[in-house]
Amino acid sequence: MEILLYTGLVLFAIFFSIQLMYMFLSVKLSKHDQKIRKDIPQQKMTILVPAYNEAMVLKSCLDGFRNLDYENYQLIIINDGSKDDSIDLLKQLLHLKECELPAMNKLVYESVKATYCSAMYPHINVIDKVNGGKADALNAGADHSAGDIIITLDADSVLEKSALIHINEAMQDPLVIATGGMVHVGQMYKKGKPKFKGLGLVKYQLSDYMMSFYVKRLVQSKYGLMSVVSGAFGAFRSYAMFEVGGYKKTIGEDMEITLNFQRLIHQKYKNCTMLFVPKAQCYTEVPADFKNLSKQRVRWQKGFLDSLKIYNKQKIHNLGWKLVMFMILDALLPGSVGIITTFLLVISVFTGNLVGLTLVLLIMTAVLQISLRLTSYRIAVRYGHRYSVIDYAKIFIFSIFEYPTYRMLDTYYFLYGTIAYFLQKNHAWNKVDRTGLVSIYPEDAISKIPMLVEVSTAIALESVQEPESLKKLDL
Numbered sequence: 001m002e003i004l005l006y007t008g009l010v011l012f013a014i015f016f017s018i019q020l021m022y023m024f025l026s027v028k029l030s031k032h033d034q035k036i037r038k039d040i041p042q043q044k045m046t047i048l049v050p051a052y053n054e055a056m057v058l059k060s061c062l063d064g065f066r067n068l069d070y071e072n073y074q075l076i077i078i079n080d081g082s083k084d085d086s087i088d089l090l091k092q093l094l095h096l097k098e099c100e101l102p103a104m105n106k107l108v109y110e111s112v113k114a115t116y117c118s119a120m121y122p123h124i125n126v127i128d129k130v131n132g133g134k135a136d137a138l139n140a141g142a143d144h145s146a147g148d149i150i151i152t153l154d155a156d157s158v159l160e161k162s163a164l165i166h167i168n169e170a171m172q173d174p175l176v177i178a179t180g181g182m183v184h185v186g187q188m189y190k191k192g193k194p195k196f197k198g199l200g201l202v203k204y205q206l207s208d209y210m211m212s213f214y215v216k217r218l219v220q221s222k223y224g225l226m227s228v229v230s231g232a233f234g235a236f237r238s239y240a241m242f243e244v245g246g247y248k249k250t251i252g253e254d255m256e257i258t259l260n261f262q263r264l265i266h267q268k269y270k271n272c273t274m275l276f277v278p279k280a281q282c283y284t285e286v287p288a289d290f291k292n293l294s295k296q297r298v299r300w301q302k303g304f305l306d307s308l309k310i311y312n313k314q315k316i317h318n319l320g321w322k323l324v325m326f327m328i329l330d331a332l333l334p335g336s337v338g339i340i341t342t343f344l345l346v347i348s349v350f351t352g353n354l355v356g357l358t359l360v361l362l363i364m365t366a367v368l369q370i371s372l373r374l375t376s377y378r379i380a381v382r383y384g385h386r387y388s389v390i391d392y393a394k395i396f397i398f399s400i401f402e403y404p405t406y407r408m409l410d411t412y413y414f415l416y417g418t419i420a421y422f423l424q425k426n427h428a429w430n431k432v433d434r435t436g437l438v439s440i441y442p443e444d445a446i447s448k449i450p451m452l453v454e455v456s457t458a459i460a461l462e463s464v465q466e467p468e469s470l471k472k473l474d475l
Contacts, residue, residue: 011333012337019369022216026218033279047065047073049061050137051086052086053082053083054156055082055089060156069161069164076124078137080134094119096119097117097119099115099116106242109129136247150236152235154233170280176275177269178258179276182281183209186283187438194391204407214379229258229261230254236261240264240269244260255303267318295431301418304331305418339411370403
């Protein structure tokens with residue numbers, strides 16, 4: 001028992017030290033930077049949007065693209081064998097016509113049924129292919145891309161209009177071979193402004209996103225320790241994407257491709273780096289119920305373990321000891337400490353022992369986690385993401401409330417995801433349900449842009465309310 005206790009205390013001390021490092025370094029490294037550099041020559045970018053049964057969110061996604069303050073880009077939407085009305089919706093919204101979209105044949109993916117060009121928007125293409133999963137769809141898109149920079153974006157993500165300008169600025173440096181943008185919780189954006197209003201479960205995720213990006217990703221980027229460029233919004237040099245062989249079919253394709261880029265840096269391009277660009281922002285729809293949140297968080301934990309398994313042999317040789325050690329400590333310690341404190345709490349309740357120690361550890365952890373989250377909101381202001389004074393008061397109160405409530409879910413998902421990964425034979429993707437309600441632009445900002453809103457809404461609703469209509473589709 002004593003050995004277990006002392007081991008737990010050592011792990012807690014390491015965890016606490018790392019979190020303090022995150023907090024102080026993130027404040028030191030962040031800076032007031034809201035400049036929009038339109039004077040820089042625009043590099044050609046190709047945006048890849050994999051779509052599987054995404055009819056409910058395609059309208060908001062396209063609204064974001066048509067509002068982009070960037071000209072030199074190509075958009076490829078990859079319909080990955082959807083069973084809903086996604087392809088019909090795209091045909092009507094974009095006035096698609098079949099055209100030749102040359103493939104470079106550098107990557108492996110399922111067969112392509114047809115490629116389309118938009119009669120309304122010449123820079124938009126659609127690939128209709130046999131279902132192969134998200135990684136497979138991204139490979140198909142990359143293989144048909146024309147840009148020097150490949151942007152990957154989830155179909156439920158909406159880009160802020162200056163997002164690509166900021167990516168373009170960061171990647172003027174040829175030594176930067178990949179970047180990740182800031183991903184915000186779209187449900188917290190009302191009428192063009194951040195608003196701390198909504199379900200408690202969504203607010204809990206907001207705290208996670210803010211801390212994960214503005215605090216952790218900021219520090220990791222500075223010291224070459226990024227292990228994930230978010231699949232919701234990432235940018236990669238096309239030559240490097242082809243050199244690593246594109247995406248592998250895994251549960252956590254965004255982490256796997258990031259580690260593959262880290263391997264490339266460690267073994268070949270030793271002067272290159274990956275950056276987090278906090279000014280480049282997008283908004284995504286997060287799960288609004290426990291069922292879909294559980295699907296997502298368990299998949300994330302499985303994806304982390306699956307990526308480690310891929311690099312299990314000669315991890316240090318492939319990635320370097322610094323990154324490997326940091327990944328293990330940073331990813332496994334929070335969940336482990338959560339289990340330890342919960343275990344000590346149970347012992348204290350039933351035996352009356354270790355009550356003082358348990359309370360001290362719980363209070364220290366609570367103060368630290370609340371401080372980290374509040375720090376992330378402070379840093380966000382430096383990059384132009386600001387809430388009202390009333391909202392900041394609500395955020396402070398909720399940060400205290402969530403620790404003994406929603407925050408317990410972190411330990412559960414860590415433990416359940418780990419056990420499920422090793423015990424389950426088949427790891428399904430478990431796609432999260434979407435509502436399509438996220439829209440960051442005021443209505444008057446998009447009303448001037450031609451769009452078949454009525455058609456998109458009708459088709460999307462029909463695909464949900466009348467599933468028998470799916471039988472009519474020739475997929």
